[in-house]
Amino acid sequence: MIQRAEFLLKTNNSDQHIYMQRWKRDDWPSDATILITHGIAEHSDSHHAMAEALADQRFQVYAWDLPGHGKSYGQRGYVHSFDEFTDSLDRVIIEVEKHVVENTPLYLFGHSLGGLITITYALKNPETPVKSLLLSSPGLGVKMHVPIYKDRAARLLNIIAPKVTIPHEIRYEDLSRDRNIVASYYKDPLRHKKFSAPLYLGILKAMDEAQSRAHHLHIPMLIQAAGADQVVDVVATQEFYAKVSSEHKKLIVYPDSYHEIFNDINRQEVIDDLLSYLRQ
Numbered sequence: 001m002i003q004r005a006e007f008l009l010k011t012n013n014s015d016q017h018i019y020m021q022r023w024k025r026d027d028w029p030s031d032a033t034i035l036i037t038h039g040i041a042e043h044s045d046s047h048h049a050m051a052e053a054l055a056d057q058r059f060q061v062y063a064w065d066l067p068g069h070g071k072s073y074g075q076r077g078y079v080h081s082f083d084e085f086t087d088s089l090d091r092v093i094i095e096v097e098k099h100v101v102e103n104t105p106l107y108l109f110g111h112s113l114g115g116l117i118t119i120t121y122a123l124k125n126p127e128t129p130v131k132s133l134l135l136s137s138p139g140l141g142v143k144m145h146v147p148i149y150k151d152r153a154a155r156l157l158n159i160i161a162p163k164v165t166i167p168h169e170i171r172y173e174d175l176s177r178d179r180n181i182v183a184s185y186y187k188d189p190l191r192h193k194k195f196s197a198p199l200y201l202g203i204l205k206a207m208d209e210a211q212s213r214a215h216h217l218h219i220p221m222l223i224q225a226a227g228a229d230q231v232v233d234v235v236a237t238q239e240f241y242a243k244v245s246s247e248h249k250k251l252i253v254y255p256d257s258y259h260e261i262f263n264d265i266n267r268q269e270v271i272d273d274l275l276s277y278l279r280q
Contacts, residue, residue, distance in 0.1 A: 001026050002055045009064075009095055011088070016073035018088060019044070019065040020095070023055040030060035032107060032278065033100045034134070037089060038063065039112030039260075040203075041077070041168060043070025043190045047111065050262045053271050059278070060101070064092050066114075068199070070190050077165045077194030082202030085117045086124060093130075105131035107278070112232060112259065113139050113203065119210045122219055132248075133221040134274065137259050140207055141236025143229055144169050158197035165194035174230040175260045211236070214243035221246055222277045224270060227255035250277065 003026045008017035021044050024030055034054060036047050044063035051061040065072035067084050079085065093108075100106050108130050110118030115138025122133060146169055157164050170193075172185040185191055221244065225237045234253060241251045252273055254261055261270045 002052055009092065011073065011091065013073075018067070018073070018092060019071035020092065021045070021048075021051075021063050022061065022099075023048075023051045024060040025055055025058060028058050030101050030104065031058045032105045032131075033060045033062065033096060034107045034109050035093065035096050036061065036063035037108070037110040037114030037117050038066065038069070039114050039137075039139070041069070041170060041192050041194070045070070045190070046260075047262065049267075050271060054275075057275055060099070062092075062096050062099075064088075066117075068196075069192075075163060075165075075196075076192045077168075077199060078163055078196040079199055079202065081198055082117075082120070082206050086121045089117055089121050090125070093128075097129075107132050107134050109134040109136070110138065111136040111262070115139055116203065116206050116210060119217070120206050123210070123213050123216060126216070126218070128219070130219065133219055134277075135221060135223045136261055137226050137229055137232055138223065138237060138240075139203065139232050140210055140240045141233030142204075142207075143233040144174070144231050154195075154197040154200045156197075158201055162198050163196060165196045167193045168195040170231060174258060176258050176263045177256075177265045178263065181260075181263050207236075211240055211243070214240050215245050217244045218246050220248035221250075222274070223249075223251045224261055224273065225251065225253045226257040226259050226261050226264075227253045228257060229259045231259040 005022045007020055009020055038044055043065050054061050067088055068074040068078050108118045115135040172182050176182055225234050257264050
């Protein structure tokens with residue numbers, strides 16, 4: 001049977017907490033630990049189906065809500081800077097490492113914005129003991145159209161009113177071909193449509209830095225990408241992959257998949273590929 005637990009992790013500010021979840025089997029020791037970092041405007045429970053599938057295969061799975069998202073602290077869609085994400089991930093990793101079964105590996109899984117955060121963390125921490133990065137539709141380039149007026153507004157708001165948020169351009173219909181999943185997103189109170197200037201501009205800067213510094217990455221990695229992605233640019237992902245210096249890297253592109261490959265109609269294929277990589 002799979003056990004699910006949820007808890008709050010304290011930050012340096014006593015009034016701020018990071019929400020975390022854990023899934024694991026209660027009848028078998030875990031073979032490895034996987035830490036999930038979710039994407040923009042969603043939350044950790046968006047990945048519960050994948051987490052349960054991995055837990056059933058004897059993986060201990062943790063997930064957390066980003067600042068400004070889900071049940072974690074902060075104004076929805078706002079962070080002071082992109083560093084707030086990577087600093088929080090570092091804090092979460094330190095907590096998770098306390099519960100890793102001795103002599104078993106830790107993997108970092110990041111979807112979309114979570115993939116970009118995971119990559120940025122790895123670039124900042126080249127000596128991290130993590131065994132491998134697992135990246136799902138990583139945010140390495142923007143595919144969706146961002147109106148010029150919104151881009152200009154963000155650059156102005158970043159100076160005069162950084163906490164003001166504006167609606168983002170992500171359509172739920174572009175995330176999955178599964179109509180039931182798309183319908184559930186409209187009913188999910190923890191999803192939001194808010195984007196602040198520091199968040200938007202921080203993402204663009206982190207994308208540029210990830211591309212320019214990709215050759216510094218020597219850590220093993222698996223990238224699973226959506227060929228029909230309308231949110232992030234799969235070509236940017238392929239360019240990033242080509243520049244990564246790791247001798248142990250793998251890229252799988254699912255030609256017809258939408259952005260959320262683990263919540264799309266071919267999700268079993270995607271999960272099977274992930275499990276195959278983890279078991280090799």
